[in-house]
Amino acid sequence: MKEKNKDLIIAGNWKMNKTPKEAEKLINKLKTKNKNSACKIVLCVPFIDIPLATDLTQNTLISIGAQNCYFKKNGAYTGEISAEMLKEIGVEYVIIGHSERRIYFNETDEQINKKINSALNSGLKVIFCIGENLQERENNITEEKLIIQIKNALHKVDKSQIENIIIAYEPVWAIGSGKTPNKDELDHICQIIRNTVFNMGKILPEKISVLYGGSINSKNAKEILTLPNVDGGLIGGASLDIEEFLKIINCTAK
Numbered sequence: 001m002k003e004k005n006k007d008l009i010i011a012g013n014w015k016m017n018k019t020p021k022e023a024e025k026l027i028n029k030l031k032t033k034n035k036n037s038a039c040k041i042v043l044c045v046p047f048i049d050i051p052l053a054t055d056l057t058q059n060t061l062i063s064i065g066a067q068n069c070y071f072k073k074n075g076a077y078t079g080e081i082s083a084e085m086l087k088e089i090g091v092e093y094v095i096i097g098h099s100e101r102r103i104y105f106n107e108t109d110e111q112i113n114k115k116i117n118s119a120l121n122s123g124l125k126v127i128f129c130i131g132e133n134l135q136e137r138e139n140n141i142t143e144e145k146l147i148i149q150i151k152n153a154l155h156k157v158d159k160s161q162i163e164n165i166i167i168a169y170e171p172v173w174a175i176g177s178g179k180t181p182n183k184d185e186l187d188h189i190c191q192i193i194r195n196t197v198f199n200m201g202k203i204l205p206e207k208i209s210v211l212y213g214g215s216i217n218s219k220n221a222k223e224i225l226t227l228p229n230v231d232g233g234l235i236g237g238a239s240l241d242i243e244e245f246l247k248i249i250n251c252t253a254k
């Protein structure tokens with residue numbers, strides 16, 4: 001179960017949306033309209049929006065995240081961006097292992113593990129995504145799948161670094177589909193995720209942050225975000241609409 005009094009995390013994953021001009025408008029509206037200081041807001045924006053986003057959110061409760069990084073520090077890797085580069089321009093978080101990167105860019109557990117280690121060693125916090133696809137769900141191998149993803153990703157991660165990893169449970173079939181797991185099922189899975197990390201001897205279950213992501217909107221947010229084992233949400237589509245995003249943030253008011 002989550003730690004009592006820990007602030008919930010609401011992270012927006014903008015994916016490949018919002019030009020710098022559009023990003024500026026959205027962030028300014030969020031800054032003026034958000035009255036809830038009881039939740040941690042993270043905006044995971046496209047690389048091109050990062051400098052502007054970090055400037056606009058200085059001295060606010062909003063943190064900026066990237067959506068990917070490469071595991072090498074530097075070198076001849078055309079088109080890639082390292083964790084160290086992100087850190088230097090004020091990024092605090094990075095999403096690693098999102099299912100869209102696994103599916104469209106063939107990212108493997110091994111690469112994800114290297115990226116996690118590189119991000120942590122550069123001082124970034126990691127939002128590490130895991131989740132089963134529809135076929136795995138229908139074959140009742142969800143738990144096995146998640147446990148394998150966690151074990152592969154946390155390989156060689158130092159115990160002292162685990163608190164800098166947030167695990168986002170994102171069933172692939174729920175992303176952008178309007179479907180979500182039922183609340184008992186979801187809470188149970190988030191507990192299994194906590195226990196898996198605990199059983200690896202890494203960290204107390206309540207110290208681990210577990211987010212849910214997949215079709216969260218202003219209507220279902222409260223039910224999901226108040227589950228005992230859910231520490232917040234990773235929000236895709238609904239984070240692009242400021243009014244919808246604000247309603248989700250407001251569901252976390254204490």
Ligand code: PEP
Binds near residue numbers: 170215
């Ligand atoms: C995501 O892709 O991280 C996500 C949660 O998307 P959506 O909220 O649109 O389902």
